[in-house]
Amino acid sequence: GQQLNQSPQSMFIQEGEDVSMNCTSSSIFNTWLWYKQDPGEGPVLLIALYKAGELTSNGRLTAQFGITRKDSFLNISASIPSDVGIYFCAGQLQGAQKLVFGQGTRLTINP
Amino acid sequence: KAGVTQTPRYLIKTRGQQVTLSCSPISGHRSVSWYQQTPGQGLQFLFEYFSETQRNKGNFPGRFSGRQFSNSRSEMNVSTLELGDSALYLCASRSWGGLETQYFGPGTRLLVL
Numbered sequence A: 001g002q003q004l005n006q007s008p009q010s011m012f013i014q015e016g017e018d019v020s021m022n023c024t025s026s027s028i029f030n031t032w033l034w035y036k037q038d039p040g041e042g043p044v045l046l047i048a049l050y051k052a053g054e055l056t057s058n059g060r061l062t063a064q065f066g067i068t069r070k071d072s073f074l075n076i077s078a079s080i081p082s083d084v085g086i087y088f089c090a091g092q093l094q095g096a097q098k099l100v101f102g103q104g105t106r107l108t109i110n111p
Numbered sequence B: 001k002a003g004v005t006q007t008p009r010y011l012i013k014t015r016g017q018q019v020t021l022s023c024s025p026i027s028g029h030r031s032v033s034w035y036q037q038t039p040g041q042g043l044q045f046l047f048e049y050f051s052e053t054q055r056n057k058g059n060f061p062g063r064f065s066g067r068q069f070s071n072s073r074s075e076m077n078v079s080t081l082e083l084g085d086s087a088l089y090l091c092a093s094r095s096w097g098g099l100e101t102q103y104f105g106p107g108t109r110l111l112v113l
Helices: none
Strands: A005-007 A010-014 A019-024 A029-037 A044-049 A055-058 A061-065 A071-076 A085-093 A099-101 A105-110 B005-007 B010-013 B019-024 B031-038 B042-050 B053-057 B064-068 B074-078 B087-094 B108-112
Touching: A010 A019, A019 A085, A029 A061, A029 A071, A044 A055, A044 A061, A044 A071, A071 A085, A085 B042, A099 B042, B005 B087, B010 B019, B019 B087, B019 B108, B031 B074, B042 B064, B074 B087
Parallel strands: A010 A105, B010 B108
Antiparallel strands: A005 A019, A019 A071, A029 A044, A029 A085, A055 A061, A061 A071, A085 A099, A085 A105, B005 B019, B019 B074, B031 B042, B031 B087, B042 B053, B064 B074, B087 B108
C-alpha cells in the first residue's frame, strides 16, 4: 500500500533552535496534513495544505506542499519546551476518503 | 463543545478474547473513523462510518469490525484477539467535510497478553 517516509525519526535539540522535518512518497497526494501528538492524547491538526507549492504558516510553524505533490516539509522556528511531542505528516490520495500517515518524528528539547 | 470521547481508556485482554471499544463523536459530527496506532506500523486507518453505514475501509482482517448508532456513537469490535492487536486505538469524528476537519479522541490503549 501507499507509504509515507517521514524523517527524521527523532530529533534532540536545544531550546530556541529551529526544527525541520519532511515526508516523501512515491504517490501523488492532493492534500497534506501535519499533526502533533502529545502523550496520552490523540493527534491534533497543525497545518493543512491543499495545493502544490503552497506555503502555509501557523505561528512559529511553516509547512509546504511540494511541487511534485509527493512531499511536504514542516519547519518549527525558535523551539520552546511545549513543542515536545510526536509530529506526523498525513496525506490524502486523490479520490480517497482516508489518510495515510508517516511514522512520526519524535521531538525532544533540552532546556 | 465537548471533544471526542473514547471508553475505556485502558484495557487488558488475553489472546482469543474479544473486545469492544466505544467512541462518542463531537456533537453534530456524523462521521466516525477508527485508526490503529502501533510503534511498528504507525497510524493505520481501520474504517469510517457515516450515517450508520461503513463508507471506507482499510486493510485489516475481518476480525476488526465496527458499527455506528443513530446518535452517531460508534463501537469497534476485535474478535479472537492476537498479541499483535496491542495498540492505541484512536477514533476521529468530523462533519462530512474534508479529512482535515476531523478531530481525534485520546484513544483506548489495548494490551493483549
